[in-house]
Amino acid sequence: MNLSVLSGEGLRVREAEVADIAGIRDLERRAGAPFREVGLDVVADDEPPTAETLRIAVRKGEVFVVEDHSPSRGPGHGPVAWMWPSTADGDLLLEQVSVDPAYRGKRIGSALIQGAVDRGRAEGFAGVVLTTFRDIPWNGPLYRRLGFKTMRDAEIGPELRALRRRETEAGLDVLERECLRKRITR
Template sequence: MPPADPGRGARKPAIRLAEPGDLAAIQAIVERAYTPYIARMGRKPGPMLDDYGGLIAAGRVNVATIEGVAAGFIVLVPEGRTLLLDNVAIDPGHRGTGLGRRLLSFAEETARAKGCSRIRLYTHQTMTENVALYTRLGYRETHRASERGFARIFMAKDLA
């Protein structure tokens, strides 16, 4: 059976602060979402190395569930008047359903609620599909740099 499709009339995802009990599901999403990039990058992507237990404990992770099952998540880190969108990951079974865009909209809603005027993010240079999506959603490239051994593209979006 295909996954629920929030963009085409199916139940909308519920987005909530992640809890310690979500850790296994989040780690599984990370593995499924980022493993395909290993061959392209020649190493594990940065999100596969993160401490999700610590991020959950710090209140940085929001999980999107569809019919009670984790389908994606987003990691948001306040930085004064800027919100860092540190990671957004969608379980591959839910790609193309609008869930990623919904989580990115959630980031904007969260930023505004926290009084932030800007969201910044970064992605690996080989993740060209991410750059294309972020550009379509109004993010602009600010610079490129190597960080922790990763060739990254940094992008930002000013919020109105």
């Protein structure tokens, strides 16, 4: 995945390796902490994907990490962001995009999302979909600024519906969440 926008900042994106899994899980815990500030303790306290779940996704080549190689940090400190694109209902699905809170405001998440759109285009997908919180600034509003549109109920396919059911079972309020899609143009 080519994310040249990150390279000027000393950041490098690469496909994740099994050795990255512990760092991804630690990062996911840090990335969840800001949800506590907006009253979403259920998200802040949520455990990251299991090591086995991540191992399967990593071996499929579905997980990407961003590392900070800037002179002030150097390599070997674990990922500062990660993304897990998969598929749902014939579209590219953003399972997860997380950025270390210490790296917020550097447009890393936006670059990862654009990288996923570019990958989706290259692989022939018609769109990129995700589920997210409608009003949390770094969720729904960010994706809408990046060109994602709220999906009508009739547009949501069976795999995305199943994902929403799992989110509800995990304690997320489906009324606060939405499915978004960005149509990919060729």
